[in-house]
Amino acid sequence: MLWNPTLCWPNGRFLATPDGYQPDVGLAWENDSMEFHPVEEDDTARRRADTVAAGVVVAHHRPRRLKTEPARVIEELRAHYELAASRPTPHLIVVPTA
Secondary structure (H helix, E strand, O other): OEEOOEEEOOOOOEEEOOOEEEOOOOEEEEEOOOOOOOOOOHHHHHHHHHHHHOOOEEEEEOHHHHHHOHHHHHHHHHHHHHHHHOOOOOOOEEEOOO
8 A cells, every 4th residue: 555645647637645545456545534524525526536537446434433443444445455456457647655
């Protein structure tokens, strides 16, 4: 898992910076903290829609679920990983965080 990489379209245009990205299958993980995502804002929803349209499977969770339901979150991440692995890997430019 790459943490906070920048994803760009093949033409170099910015797509998203997910909290985590598994480039071998095209899985993004968004940890939707209230600090950064207090409500489903238009830019967040648009970015998520664009990311999905690019062929990325996006899993998202609230941080409290990592504490209250860790086994369920892991189960969901595994299911998202399997879904992503069953599809073609998106053609994106992935820039890891330095």
